[in-house]
Amino acid sequence: MGKETESEIADFKAAPLGTAADEQLMRRTQQGDRQAFALLYERYSQAVLSYLYRMLGNVEDVESIGQEVFLRAFKFAATYKYPQKFSTWLFTIARNLAINQAQRRKRSPVKTATQLNMEDLEMNSNASAVAERVEDDLEKREQIVRVLQAMDGLPTDQKEVIVMGIFQDLSYAQMEEITGAKAVTLRSRMFHGLRKLATMLGEKTKLKDEGDERKG
Amino acid sequence: MKAENDEQVLQIVSDALRDGPGSPAWQEATQLIDATDGQELDALYRVRQRLESGKRWRQVRPGVGFTRKVMEAVDHQSDATVRSTGPATIIAILCGLLIVIILAALVPMLFSPAKAPQQNTTDFDNIYFSTPWLTSDFADSIGGEWNVTGNNPVAASHGLHAKLPNRQDTQWAIVSAQSLNPDQFFSFTTRLDIPTDGTIAQVFITDQKNQLAAVINATNVQIMLPGNQLETTLPRPTDPALQVRWLIGPASAALEINNHRAWAGSNNLTSNQPRSIGIRFLITPHTGTAAGIENVDVRTKS
Numbered sequence: 001m002g003k004e005t006e007s008e009i010a011d012f013k014a015a016p017l018g019t020a021a022d023e024q025l026m027r028r029t030q031q032g033d034r035q036a037f038a039l040l041y042e043r044y045s046q047a048v049l050s051y052l053y054r055m056l057g058n059v060e061d062v063e064s065i066g067q068e069v070f071l072r073a074f075k076f077a078a079t080y081k082y083p084q085k086f087s088t089w090l091f092t093i094a095r096n097l098a099i100n101q102a103q104r105r106k107r108s109p110v111k112t113a114t115q116l117n118m119e120d121l122e123m124n125s126n127a128s129a130v131a132e133r134v135e136d137d138l139e140k141r142e143q144i145v146r147v148l149q150a151m152d153g154l155p156t157d158q159k160e161v162i163v164m165g166i167f168q169d170l171s172y173a174q175m176e177e178i179t180g181a182k183a184v185t186l187r188s189r190m191f192h193g194l195r196k197l198a199t200m201l202g203e204k205t206k207l208k209d210e211g212d213e214r215k216g
Numbered sequence: 217m218k219a220e221n222d223e224q225v226l227q228i229v230s231d232a233l234r235d236g237p238g239s240p241a242w243q244e245a246t247q248l249i250d251a252t253d254g255q256e257l258d259a260l261y262r263v264r265q266r267l268e269s270g271k272r273w274r275q276v277r278p279g280v281g282f283t284r285k286v287m288e289a290v291d292h293q294s295d296a297t298v299r300s301t302g303p304a305t306i307i308a309i310l311c312g313l314l315i316v317i318i319l320a321a322l323v324p325m326l327f328s329p330a331k332a333p334q335q336n337t338t339d340f341d342n343i344y345f346s347t348p349w350l351t352s353d354f355a356d357s358i359g360g361e362w363n364v365t366g367n368n369p370v371a372a373s374h375g376l377h378a379k380l381p382n383r384q385d386t387q388w389a390i391v392s393a394q395s396l397n398p399d400q401f402f403s404f405t406t407r408l409d410i411p412t413d414g415t416i417a418q419v420f421i422t423d424q425k426n427q428l429a430a431v432i433n434a435t436n437v438q439i440m441l442p443g444n445q446l447e448t449t450l451p452r453p454t455d456p457a458l459q460v461r462w463l464i465g466p467a468s469a470a471l472e473i474n475n476h477r478a479w480a481g482s483n484n485l486t487s488n489q490p491r492s493i494g495i496r497f498l499i500t501p502h503t504g505t506a507a508g509i510e511n512v513d514v515r516t517k518s
Contacts, residue, residue, distance in 0.1 A: 024342065034290060041286060049276040062276060071289045120281040123274070130272045140266070147266040148273045165234040166267055172234065184223075187230035191260075194233055197267075198259040 022086035029077045037074055044087065045070070047168060048094050049121065054163045055098050057152055063120055065101050069094045088174045091164070095178055102156075143201060150200040158193030161186050229257065236268050237261075340463040340470055340480075345403035345515035350392055350493075353511040362390045368499065375409070377508040378497065387498045390509070391422070395490035398423070401517035404462040404493045407510040408432075411456050415507045416498040419460045421469075423489035430460055430471055437473060442484045450478055456506065464491070 020028075020036075022043065028036035048069055052062045072093050080089050127148035135141040151159055164170045164178070165186075172183045179186070225248065232245030248257055278286075350361055354372040364370060366388030368378045378388050396402055410417045412434040420429035426442030432452055439447040452458075453474055461472040469483035485491060493514060497507050 032294065034294060037290065038287065041283070045278045045283070045286075046276065049278060049282075050274060053274040053276045057274075063282065066278070066282070067286050067289060070286045071293060074290045075293050120279045120285070122277040122279050125272050125275040127270065127273055130270050133272070134269045140269075143262075144266045144270045147263055148270045151273075162267070166236065166264075167271060167273070172230075184226075187226055190230045190233050191226060194260050194263050194267075195256075198263045201263060201266075 023082055026077065026080050026086050026089075027082060029074065030080065034074075037077075040073075040086065040090075041070055044090055047087075048090065051091065051094055051163060051168050052098055053123070054151075054167055055160065056101060059121065059123075061101050065094075065097050068097055072097070084177075085174065087170070088177050091168070091170065091174070092178045095160075146201055147197050150197050153200065154193055154196060157181075158189045158196065161189040162193050165190060229260070233260065233264050237265050340401075340465070340468075343401055343463075343465075343517050345401070345463075345517055347516045348513070349396070349402060349516050350394070350512065350514040354509065358390070361393055363393050365389045365391065366496075375508045375510045378499065385498070385500055387496060389418075389494055389496035391494035392492045392514070395424075395492045396516070398485070398487055398489055398491060399466045400491075401463075401465050402514060404464065404512075404514050405459065406461075406495060406512045407457065407459050408495070409457050409506055409508045409510065411503070411506045412454075413505075414500050414503040417507070418496040418498070419462065420494050420496065421462060421464055421483070421485065422492050422494065423486040424492070425486065425489070426484075428462075428464075428469060428483050428485055430462070430473075432458065432460070437471075437478065439471060439479050442486075445484075447481065448479060457510070462493075 020039075022040060025036040025040050029040065045066075049062055049066045052065050052069075053059070056062060056065070069090070073090055076093075080086070127145045130148065131141040131144035135144060151162065154162070160179070161175060164175050165172070170178070172186050175181075175186050176183050181189075228241070228245050228248060231241035232239065235241040242261075245257070246261065352359055352361065353374075354376040355374060356372060358364060358370070358372045358376065366386065368386035368388040370376055370378050370388050370390075376390065378386070404419070404421065406419060408417055408419070410432055414434060417432045418429045419432070420427045422428075423442070427440075428442055429440045431438040431440055435452055437450045437452050439450075441447045450473075455474070459472075459474050461475075463470040463472070464483060466487065467482060468480070470480035471478045493512075495509055495512070499507060
């Protein structure tokens with residue numbers, strides 16, 4: 001029996017569930033352990049829902065796609081192959097569903113949910129609320145609001161890499177795996193995305209036209 | 217700027233933009249402001265700082281209702297998978313169960329350490345025992361880490377040995393002076409000389425009331441669970457020198473003899489009592505001359 005096969009049938013009874021690594025929990029999920037999956041959900045639900053909201057900008061979509069992400073992760077748990085990072089695998093599912101949803105529906109206008117605390121989703125995170133919470137300086141606060149609002153005006157591929165890399169803290173290697181784009185392309189999108197935001201903010205830049213974006 | 221230089225700058229800047237203010241990549245990138253035309257990079261860094269401040273933008277938490285819906289859907293999916301099991305799958309499962317039952321009956325008869333079955337073996341496969349807790353080679357002393365008991369004095373000299381001969385049944389044992397927490401994962405490895413002359417050795421873990429032990433005599437290794445219950449009997453390798461290794465978790469245990477997994481299962485130790493480790497020799501008259509402990513190494517999970 002190969003080492004991987006052995007580990008795939010691993011019984012992790014000895015490891016306390018709460019401290020088990022994502023990948024261990026996922027392998028238990030593959031054996032039908034719903035408690036292990038519930039822990040993964042607990043660890044990643046906020047990250048996935050936030051990612052969807054940042055990309056789709058629509059509360060209803062976040063709710064329906066968010067449920068679908070976790071249901072698919074459970075349903076197709078067998079397709080997860082160790083030692084891939086669980087977070088990379090999960091965000092690949094989330095991204096694919098988000099892209100499908102965006103194509104299905106020509107993006108609905110973003111609903112400004114200022115102080116929502118609903119039974120289904122909790123959010124208090126629009127640009128103004130966030131800026132107010134972190135910054136006393138009025139000018140800087142205004143800049144934060146403007147840069148966040150400008151995010152929705154970015155081309156999707158640039159916005160995606162900023163959301164994944166900065167807001168979701170995924171590495172370029174993980175983004176490479178999730179999106180299928182080369183790292184140099186992703187780096188370029190990050191660079192040009194931020195440059196575009198700088199331009200939208202009226203920051204003086206001497207950068208060349210965005211047409212020079214490097215292709216990986 | 218030359219192409220390769222551009223690439224280098226892109227690498228540095230894009231790392232800094234991802235990692236954010238305060239990161240090593242950020243420090244490196246800010247030095248570029250002075251080294252290159254700083255204005256363009258400065259603008260990027262300012263935007264990045266604003267994004268850093270706004271990282272809670274559109275942060276969403278699942279509410280009770282959302283979580284309930286997801287878990288209900290998962291339960292439904294799980295039940296549907298069971299319900300949708302077709303006749304062919306059921307037959308395959310039954311055949312699989314039949315094979316497992318046959319194997320379970322045959323394995324004890326076929327057992328040898330070299331072909332150790334992999335029962336629950338993977339409890340410990342992803343655990344690395346790298347933190348030394350107690351190491352002794354008994355080169356010239358027993359050391360205060362051990363309590364010595366028994367009616368046969370022992371001496372340390374390149375291993376631990378009893379002073380013989382004896383004219384009656386004797387026993388001697390060492391037990392760790394310190395104990396381990398019951399929720400601790402640890403490995404207990406020892407190399408023993410157990411002559412096949414009637415000497416019996418026990419390598420045990422005790423919770424102060426009960427013990428889990430590997431009892432090794434001339435021909436067998438017996439796994440004794442707490443309460444003096446015989447769990448299983450396995451043939452002993454013929455070498456007089458054996459390496460015995462216990463792997464212990466809060467509720468589980470595995471035994472390896474000469475690096476081969478011999479057994480794994482529940483340890484049945486009390487879950488809230490500290491655990492000590494020890495080795496005991498039972499020696500009948502005119503035996504046990506060459507019995508001894510070469511070394512002990514106990515490590516905890518890193």
